[in-house]
Amino acid sequence: MIHKLSKENHIFSFSKDYKTALFVKDGDEIEIETLDCFSNQIQTNEDKLEQMDWNKVNPATGPIYVEGAKEGDVLEVTIKNIEIADKGVVATGKDLGVLGDLMDGLYSRVVNIKDGKIIFDEKISIPIKPMIGVIGVSPREGNINCGTPGSHGGNMDTSLIGEGSKLYLPVFVEGALLALGDLHAVMGDGEVGVSGVEAAGSVTVEVRVVKNLKLVNPLVKTPEVTATIASDESLDKAVKIAVHDMANLFQSFTKLSIEEIATLFSIAGNVQISQVVDPLKTARFSLPNWVLDSYNIVF
Amino acid sequence: MIHKLSKENHIFSFSKDYKTALFVKDGDEIEIETLDCFSNQIQTNEDKLEQMDWNKVNPATGPIYVEGAKEGDVLEVTIKNIEIADKGVVATGKDLGVLGDLMDGLYSRVVNIKDGKIIFDEKISIPIKPMIGVIGVSPREGNINCGTPGSHGGNMDTSLIGEGSKLYLPVFVEGALLALGDLHAVMGDGEVGVSGVEAAGSVTVEVRVVKNLKLVNPLVKTPEVTATIASDESLDKAVKIAVHDMANLFQSFTKLSIEEIATLFSIAGNVQISQVVDPLKTARFSLPNWVLDSYNIVF
CATH class of the missing domain: 2.60.120.580 (Acetamidase/Formamidase-like domains)
Known part of the structure; x- marks a missing residue:
C-alpha cells in the first residue's frame, strides 16, 4: 500500500x-x-540567517x-x-564549518536548480x-x-x-x-x-x-557498496567504530579469522567521511558489494 | 634524459x-x-614478522x-x-591498525599477483x-x-x-x-x-x-581530481589543514570570497581519508579537476 x-x-x-x-x-x-x-x-537572498x-x-x-x-x-x-x-539554499558563516575561522557573520544564498544542475555562479554548474x-x-x-x-x-x-x-x-x-x-x-x-x-x-x-541482522549503528547499501556508519565527537573514534561494526558483520556471517578480515578490509575497503560539521562527526567504512557477495553476506 | x-x-x-x-x-x-x-x-609464509x-x-x-x-x-x-x-605481503597484528585490539600476535601472508589481480583466498581476487x-x-x-x-x-x-x-x-x-x-x-x-x-x-x-605555486603541504593531481594532503595526530586536525590548504590555493588563484569558497567546497569537494594507522594520520580534500579548470587554476 x-x-x-x-x-x-x-x-x-x-x-x-x-x-x-x-x-x-x-x-x-x-x-x-x-x-x-x-x-x-x-526563500530569497533577502531572507537572512540572522x-x-x-x-x-x-x-x-x-x-x-x-x-x-x-x-x-x-x-x-x-x-x-x-x-x-527547483531551488535550494547554501549557507556558511563565522565559526560554522571547517573554514568558519576565516569568516565574519553569516552567509546564505539561494541557488536555482535547472536541468539537473545547481547554477552556482557564472563559471560553474554542479550536477545534482x-x-x-x-x-x-x-x-x-x-x-x-x-x-x-x-x-x-x-x-x-x-x-x-x-x-x-x-x-x-x-x-x-x-x-x-x-x-x-x-x-x-x-x-x-x-x-x-x-x-x-x-x-x-x-x-x-x-x-x-x-x-x-543485528546492528548497533546504521548501515547503508547502495547499488555499488555497503557501508557501516558511525558518529562520534572525533573522526578517529568514528572511524574505529565503523570498521569494528563491519568486522562484527563479517564475524557473524563468515568463518574468516579476524586477521583475514583485517587484511581484507585493509586492501579492499575504504574509510570515508560523511560529515565533519554537525555536533558529532560521521565516518563510514565502505566495501564493494562484490566482496560481501563473495562471502554470501545477505540480509 | x-x-x-x-x-x-x-x-x-x-x-x-x-x-x-x-x-x-x-x-x-x-x-x-x-x-x-x-x-x-x-618472502614466504615461513618468514615471520616476529x-x-x-x-x-x-x-x-x-x-x-x-x-x-x-x-x-x-x-x-x-x-x-x-x-x-608478482607477489606481495599483507600484514596486521595485535595493537596494529584499527582492529589490532581484537588480535594476539603478529600476522603476515604472502599473496600472489596474477593477471592484474591479488589472489586473496579461494573466494576473492582483488584487482591491483x-x-x-x-x-x-x-x-x-x-x-x-x-x-x-x-x-x-x-x-x-x-x-x-x-x-x-x-x-x-x-x-x-x-x-x-x-x-x-x-x-x-x-x-x-x-x-x-x-x-x-x-x-x-x-x-x-x-x-x-x-x-x-606556494605549498605548505603536499598536493596531488590525478587525471580526475586535485587533492590537498595533510597529516596530523588526529584526523579532525588533518581534515582542517587539508581544507584550509585548498582554500589558500583558491584565494591565491581566484577572486572568490571565502564564503563562496566554503559553500563551493561544501557541495563540490570531498573530504577523504588516506590512512589512519601510521604514527600520524593523513586526510585529503579532493575537488574534481573541472572545478579548478573552471576558475583557471593552473600550475
Whole structure:
C-alpha cells in the first residue's frame, strides 16, 4: 500500500514521546513530503540567517510507526525516489564549518536548480545528486535533536543515502518511529561549509522489518557498496567504530579469522567521511558489494 | 634524459645529511627500483614478522638531487609508470591498525599477483591498483623517519599517488632530495589493517621544478581530481589543514570570497581519508579537476 505524509507532520527531535503521524505495515510504501533544513524560512537572498528562527532547523517528517518492528530488529528503508524543489539554499558563516575561522557573520544564498544542475555562479554548474540528510528512528529513551547523528541515525549527512539505496537502522522501540527530512540536492563528503544545497522536496520509501541482522549503528547499501556508519565527537573514534561494526558483520556471517578480515578490509575497503560539521562527526567504512557477495553476506 | 637508480640506494629517513644517490636536471626522467616496506625480508609464509629486523622498515630509494630546486619552490613528480613484483605481503597484528585490539600476535601472508589481480583466498581476487606509499623530500632540518608522513611527504599512504598522477611537494632544501618506496599493489583508503599489499617494484617518474605555486603541504593531481594532503595526530586536525590548504590555493588563484569558497567546497569537494594507522594520520580534500579548470587554476 502507498501512503502519503505531508510536511506539516514534522518533528525537531527523535523520541517516542511524539504522537505518531502515520501507521504503516511491513512492506508498505510511503511518499513523504519534507521541509528544507531551515523549515523553508530562506526563500530569497533577502531572507537572512540572522533573522531566522533557529529553533526550527532540521525538521524531519514523521514519526511513522511500522507494524511488527520490535526492539532488536532492524528497519530496512529502501529509498525509491527523491524529488527536489527547483531551488535550494547554501549557507556558511563565522565559526560554522571547517573554514568558519576565516569568516565574519553569516552567509546564505539561494541557488536555482535547472536541468539537473545547481547554477552556482557564472563559471560553474554542479550536477545534482539528491540525498537525505536527516533520517532515523526513535532512541530507546529521551530526545535526540534532529541536528545530531547517532546510532538511531539522525543527521548523518551521508551522501550514500540517496535514490536506489537501502538504509538499515537498528530498532530501539516498538514501531521503530521513522522520520526523515533535510534533503540535499547535492553535498560533498565532509559538508565542510556546514550545508549542502539545502532543499525541500519529497521522498518515496519502502519499509521492511529485518530479523536476521543485528546492528548497533546504521548501515547503508547502495547499488555499488555497503557501508557501516558511525558518529562520534572525533573522526578517529568514528572511524574505529565503523570498521569494528563491519568486522562484527563479517564475524557473524563468515568463518574468516579476524586477521583475514583485517587484511581484507585493509586492501579492499575504504574509510570515508560523511560529515565533519554537525555536533558529532560521521565516518563510514565502505566495501564493494562484490566482496560481501563473495562471502554470501545477505540480509 | 633517463636515469636509473637501483634499490641498493635506500634510506630509512628523509634528511639532507645523506649522501646524494643521484643528481638529475629539471625535466629528467628516472627509473627507481624499490624494496618493499619490509626491505624484502618476508618472502614466504615461513618468514615471520616476529623474527624480522624492524629497523629495516619503509625504505625509500634516494635521495635524488634535482638541479634548480630551491627552498620555497615546489617539486612536481609525474608518476609515469609503476611496475609491481608478482607477489606481495599483507600484514596486521595485535595493537596494529584499527582492529589490532581484537588480535594476539603478529600476522603476515604472502599473496600472489596474477593477471592484474591479488589472489586473496579461494573466494576473492582483488584487482591491483599500484600506488606509492612513501614519497617525499628532505625536511629543512633533522631526520624524519620514512614511516611518518608530514609536510615533506613521506609515508602518506595515499591511494591517489599512482600511475598518471602528479605529486607536488614543497621544497625545503636545495636540490629537494627526493626519495620514494613502499609500493602497494593495492590499498583501501584508511589502510585499516596497517598494510596494503606490500610489494617490491620500480617506478618511473619525471621531475619538474615549479616556481608559481606556494605549498605548505603536499598536493596531488590525478587525471580526475586535485587533492590537498595533510597529516596530523588526529584526523579532525588533518581534515582542517587539508581544507584550509585548498582554500589558500583558491584565494591565491581566484577572486572568490571565502564564503563562496566554503559553500563551493561544501557541495563540490570531498573530504577523504588516506590512512589512519601510521604514527600520524593523513586526510585529503579532493575537488574534481573541472572545478579548478573552471576558475583557471593552473600550475
